[in-house]
Amino acid sequence: MPAEITVLCAVSGPAEPDVVLTLGEPGSRVSVTRRCGDLAELLAASAAGAGSVAVVSADLPGLDREAVGRLHAAGTRVVALADDGPVERVEALGVEAVVHGPADPRFLDAVRDTAPIDDPLATSEIDLTGLAGRGGDHEQGSVVAVWGPVGAPGRTTTAVELAAELAGLGGAAGRRRRRRGAAGGPVPEPTLLVDADTYGSCVAARLGLLDDAPGLAAAARAAGQGTLDLPTLARHAPVVEGRLRVLAGITRASRWPELPSSALEVVLERARALARWTVVDCGPLLEVDEMLMYDTHAPQRNAATLAALQAADVVVVVGAADPVGIQRLVRALEDLGEAPVPVSGRQVVVANRLRSAAVGSDPARAVGQALARYGGVEDVHVVPDDGPALDAAVLAGRTLAEQAPSSAARRAFAGLAARVREPATRSAAPVG
Secondary structure (H helix, E strand, O other), X not given: OOOOEEEEEEOOOOOHHHHHHHHOOOXXXXXXXXXXXXXXXXXXXXXXXXXXXXXXXXXXXXXXHXXXXXXXXOOOEEEEEOOOOOOHHHHOOOOOEEEOOOOOOOHHXXXXXXXXXXXXXXXXXXXXXXXXXXXOOOOOOEEEEEXXXXXXXXXXXXXXXXXXXXXXXOHHHHHHHHXXXXXXXXXXXXXXXXXXXXXXXXXXXXXXXXXXXXXXXXXXXXXXXXXXXXXXXHHHOOEEEOOEEEEOOOOOHHHHHHOOXXXXXXXXXXXXXXXXXXXXXEOOXXXXXXXXXXXXXXXXXXXXXXXXXXXXXEEEEEEEOOHHHHHHHHHHHHHXXXXXXXXXXXXXEEEEXXXXXXXXXXXXXXXXXXXXXXXXXXXXXXXXXXXXXXHXXXXXXXXXXXXXXXXXXXXXHHHHHHHHHOOOOOOOOOOO
């Protein structure tokens, strides 16, 4: 006989008694183990293992994607009760089912079907639904995470210049590439540059944009509330030049709690439909803050970086091409292999600001040998130091492709874009 399903009830308003009575009907195989007065009580009961399914009001104060994610982390599935109206916003919170109340004929079935299956050989309907969404006719874009160790190795510069190359910027040369298309080189593709550095976001300043735009924080807030659609994301990520959009980062480092991983996952998933390439400028640290605490749930300072690395199809690891930078890069590659989230994207290692004054004659060979010996990196992409060109680009608030298209560093970043594109041999047309 199937085991009884334990339910946590967090329903507000006059419908709450009817919900409890319906769940407790004889033969329903459902037992209400806790009637929760608010979201805090629901989360506490879920964390204590008091229920396998939570039945909640869609308008429960504080219910957002982060709260649903915490319920899922505790092993509790969620059924939401919505009024007779659009349910897209409620579904976007990540709940397993949406019904219209206890009178809905699907109500009990939704609770029973949502409950976790104990049989390890069984396949849930949720898993099948997730698989069914893959491999459709509409091609999804790719996410590129630009990450590297502490010490300012050039993560933001690499992210900005890589995004510019993928978007096909570059003055007259860029316009010629747009006209020629594939016959004259890579086709410029819609690209979104996301500033997800929670320690020192500076993409807006680097490109001469206003840094008081809501940007990523507003998109994450909409994702948490289940209202982030493509028009909303596009509104927060304006086009700055050609095919390049920018989603600006938080204006102060103290605002990092506004970027939870549950919301960033949605932002990056929506970004795949908005742009062919989403380039994310990440912070340097990978530690999970709450692991340092005892028996508590807390926001994670590095959640944005971890979410980007987990979602990335390609991870560009940037290190400085000097003795200290190489040592940090080797350690960073070890840390990346032990990250608290799965990082399955293809890795491209970049040695930035290469110069003979720091590593001796034949610097590219010296850096390559050091990384091969100590980091097991057989193929490293080097970017030469080109201070005057980069200084001029920063002063003008422009990319190298626009300010100094013939500089050695710009040519190296163009080569990096080609390496990022390499495995992206897809039959479908690019997004956009």
